[in-house]
Amino acid sequence: MADLILALDLEGVLITNAVSQFPRPGLMRFIEECEALFGRENICIFTTVDETRFREVATRLVQDNFAPQWFSSIRYIEWVGEHKDLRFVDDDISKVIIVDDYPPYIKSSQKHRLIKINQYLDPYTHEAPDLSDTEFERVLELLKQKIMS
Numbered sequence: 001m002a003d004l005i006l007a008l009d010l011e012g013v014l015i016t017n018a019v020s021q022f023p024r025p026g027l028m029r030f031i032e033e034c035e036a037l038f039g040r041e042n043i044c045i046f047t048t049v050d051e052t053r054f055r056e057v058a059t060r061l062v063q064d065n066f067a068p069q070w071f072s073s074i075r076y077i078e079w080v081g082e083h084k085d086l087r088f089v090d091d092d093i094s095k096v097i098i099v100d101d102y103p104p105y106i107k108s109s110q111k112h113r114l115i116k117i118n119q120y121l122d123p124y125t126h127e128a129p130d131l132s133d134t135e136f137e138r139v140l141e142l143l144k145q146k147i148m149s
């Protein structure tokens, strides 16, 4: 297993958003594959959603069988500032990979640690959700490459 920490954004990545909470297709498998690659203790959530709300969302995802049991107690990153500074995850940012749909949140000096994923959209907006979305598969391949390199 890699000596890397995987930081996952929540909204637009794992689910649509914390209100509608639609899981991205393949969420359970994605989380399980990430666990196999990184170990569950090396996976964390880095989101603008506050922790109380995140735990509610996570608990519901577990109850609805969209996420494994341990996901509801996953490490949650407390942070402040305008950017998601990866030093909140680990002092050594070269150990951190973040998967996020919104690059402006990531400090420009840390963009090389970002794997950008396309935003997963809410079906109640004017744009229909992409039910053929295969972003998790693409991102998993990139994560495997990061681990190999």
Ligand SMILES: [Mg+2]
Pocket (backbone or CB within 6 Å): 009, 010, 011, 012, 013, 100, 101, 102
């Ligand atoms: Mg997001």
